[in-house]
Amino acid sequence: MNDKMTTAFKAQQQACEMLGSPLTRDVVGFCADDFAANGVIADLVRGWQGDPLNDNVPLRLAGFAHYAALQGDENLARFYESCGGAYAESDQAALSGALDDIFRREEKTARRFLRSAPQTNETGRAAMLFLGFSEITKRLGLPLRLREIGASAGLNLFFDKFHYRLATDRGDERWGPPDSPLSLAAQWRGTPPALADEIEIASRRGCDLFPVNIADANERMKLQSWVWGDMPDRRARLLAALEIADIAPPEIDRADAAAWVAAQIMARPSGQATVLYHSIVWPYLSVSQRFAIESAFAQAAEEVRPDAPLVWLKMDGRELGTIAQLSYRIWSGENGPEGEEVILGPCHPHGVDLDITAAF
Numbered sequence: 001m002n003d004k005m006t007t008a009f010k011a012q013q014q015a016c017e018m019l020g021s022p023l024t025r026d027v028v029g030f031c032a033d034d035f036a037a038n039g040v041i042a043d044l045v046r047g048w049q050g051d052p053l054n055d056n057v058p059l060r061l062a063g064f065a066h067y068a069a070l071q072g073d074e075n076l077a078r079f080y081e082s083c084g085g086a087y088a089e090s091d092q093a094a095l096s097g098a099l100d101d102i103f104r105r106e107e108k109t110a111r112r113f114l115r116s117a118p119q120t121n122e123t124g125r126a127a128m129l130f131l132g133f134s135e136i137t138k139r140l141g142l143p144l145r146l147r148e149i150g151a152s153a154g155l156n157l158f159f160d161k162f163h164y165r166l167a168t169d170r171g172d173e174r175w176g177p178p179d180s181p182l183s184l185a186a187q188w189r190g191t192p193p194a195l196a197d198e199i200e201i202a203s204r205r206g207c208d209l210f211p212v213n214i215a216d217a218n219e220r221m222k223l224q225s226w227v228w229g230d231m232p233d234r235r236a237r238l239l240a241a242l243e244i245a246d247i248a249p250p251e252i253d254r255a256d257a258a259a260w261v262a263a264q265i266m267a268r269p270s271g272q273a274t275v276l277y278h279s280i281v282w283p284y285l286s287v288s289q290r291f292a293i294e295s296a297f298a299q300a301a302e303e304v305r306p307d308a309p310l311v312w313l314k315m316d317g318r319e320l321g322t323i324a325q326l327s328y329r330i331w332s333g334e335n336g337p338e339g340e341e342v343i344l345g346p347c348h349p350h351g352v353d354l355d356i357t358a359a360f
């Protein structure tokens, strides 16, 4: 186990370096050294049951440090941009001192914190999903009944309230309220279809095994702590999306997607298009959970009326870390139980860019 833990720390340090977060790299570096020296970090993670890399143990520790800074620990806060501080490599020794202090003083809280898996609700993915929602609206001409699995805090359920700045081969495209608190930039390579003028939403609802309740101050703080403390753009996106979601917080059921999907797609109200969707969730599902969802769709697809169509929109891949694909299958009530699958194209898993391969 010691070897696996050490490997996990090393891999995470490299990932932080590559992704441009020297602060998180050095927080993880402190944890690695302290673990090797049998310090408080070793006490905290000794006997970890799962695989430390898959379970993101280094990120859980880094998340706790950020959480403590956001909660007002002044020794730490001065290194976090998210708390008005700044970090330079010359601060490494002082950072280590502050980390040693907080992990020792708050060992019990840290132990509790380590039980939660990192949860980042990435709103950048809306800039990919949006193409799907636009196409579905153009084809069906009905308000969308949004149902999201693995929705986390449910922030992407508000995709229609974000402003998009899309760089395409045809030039720049803009969509959505220009005064939205959240403006997303993304690249869509290739020539996109004309975008829907307006997308009407009938209702929004999601599920997650571990939903984040944004009305709960502590959960909200935890959500912020997963965004690395020296990544101001991502933090600003999260805060802007929270501001939008706060107006009418989304309903996110605490449920396993395997059972929830059937309940949402079997009985569908007429005059609405039911769109079941997900982003970067499929790799987390077991074979039997995937099978349950596919079976629910097969059953629902047997009886689709044109006034209550059904769509399955995915921005997902089969495994973590691989390129995602944006696609949808549509059952219009006129195209039989197989429906029609449209592959829109491969895309970055965080929503940075999309290669449009579909012909419109």
Ligand SMILES: C[S@@+](CC[C@H](N)C(=O)[O-])C[C@H]1O[C@@H](n2cnc3c(N)ncnc32)[C@H](O)[C@@H]1O
Pocket (backbone or CB within 6 Å): 119, 120, 121, 122, 123, 125, 149, 150, 151, 152, 207, 208, 209, 210, 211, 255, 256, 257, 258, 278, 279, 280, 281, 284, 285, 289
């Ligand atoms: C990588 S996150 C993606 C969250 C969100 N879709 C996004 O794009 O930001 C994966 C999410 O799937 C949830 N999840 C994993 N297995 C699940 C299951 N069986 N049922 C429901 N949610 C699940 C996790 O709790 C987590 O919130």
